[in-house]
Amino acid sequence: MTETNPVEQFLTAFSTSVADDTFVRLVLSGPRAGGERPERVLARLVEIRRLPHLSITLRFPTKDVTRNLAATEAGAWLREQLGKEFHSALLCTIRRDWQLAVPEAGLVRLVTHRPSIREVPSRGHDLPKRDVLDVSAREWLVGLGVTDARGKVRPAMTDKFRQINHYLEILSHLATDCGWRGAAAGVAAAAPRELVFADMGCGKGYLTFGAWHLFNRQFRLPTRVLGVEARPELVTSGNELAGRVAAGGLLQFAAGEIGTAPLPKKVDALIALHACNTATDDAIRRGVALGAKLILVAPCCHQEVRPQMSHPPVLAPVLRHGVMAERMAEWVTDGLRALYLEAAGYETKICEFVATEHTPKNLLISAVRIEAATGADAVAGTGADAARQRIGELKKFFGIRQHALDPLLAGAEQAAAVSV
Ligand SMILES: C[S@@+](CC[C@H](N)C(=O)[O-])C[C@H]1O[C@@H](n2cnc3c(N)ncnc32)[C@H](O)[C@@H]1O
Structure with a gap:
């Protein structure tokens, strides 16, 4: 100087x-x-x-x-x-x-x-303050390779860290919508009973650990979280890490298929983030069948609707461009998913999960069950009826013959329940 x-x-x-x-x-x-x-x-x-x-x-x-x-x-x-x-x-x-x-x-x-602070703070933009992923999250964030031992986010994991934060922020709001948490932050809405979450196609478990951490360590709501994953090596590593962070049996990983893996008889939240193609629909059907209060899905690739989709004359000049037809197919698929959930008695929202600069697969569909009971009587309300009608109209408009969620309309969702 x-x-x-x-x-x-x-x-x-x-x-x-x-x-x-x-x-x-x-x-x-x-x-x-x-x-x-x-x-x-x-x-x-x-x-x-x-x-x-x-x-x-x-x-x-x-x-x-x-x-x-x-x-x-x-x-x-x-x-x-x-x-x-x-x-x-x-x-x-x-x-x-x-x-x-x-x-x-x-x-x-x-x-x-002398320096009052000796650690470089997160350089993340628009991240919630690190009060949710505080020092009590360090062991699993380190175990998953998101941060280093001092808690600093690894440069290659900045996007993942941001995604976990954003996910937990959304989940916090949904916890209030579902009545699990009082509107006054941090307060359990009622005497807490144990909640049960299933994260289908959980991969390495970044968001599975996140949900477990948020509910058990931050909200102090006893919550059993089960991660279901097709790849056995990820199941093994997830269980090893859950053991190291002393999750006390409240966080477990199991090998299985989204459509058929045994699940607890009662599931409060059914989550499937970035599961391929109709695996998202399998997850939705299972969530409805188990009467989940919350169903949360972030669709990945969409292959069912596109080959069936005709080009309505007014849209044909636009849809002749492959990329536009692709986007329209995604739009229709996810729009229909929300409507099927409404027909099954849920209130739905679609929002952006991560910024489009990170991935174009960035929609998150959240559905909160509004009826007190499941079954045909419960879904016969006017909202559900209107949703059924809209599904029919939309499918007709685009010439869609079948959709993986059609069984929900036929009341066949019970068939998707495989419980333990
Ligand atoms: C893109 S990763 C997403 C992981 C995690 N949900 C996340 O968002 O960070 C999709 C994961 O789902 C698993 N998966 C895909 N289809 C599945 C199925 N039918 N049953 C079980 N797991 C499946 C894959 O093995 C993979 O680990």
């Missing part, structure tokens, strides 16, 4: 910490009098489309305004703020903290301290 000017020293410390990834946070305070300046400015470093950005929160008395600035422009922005907009600045890096005072009159002072 060769500059003697404290402002230049501070700016150099800032750009160095961004360049060598030792930056923790920046706070500007003591706004100049007059004008409509924020009271404070808080900045953290985030990755957006794999490039470093400064995420800046302008804290006004009644609101926060956030903007993102490319790291390459951050130095010039900070230079504009120091002394001209704000009189105090605090820069925290994992090496040192820097405190700058630029009074209206008098000496500019720069003081350094």
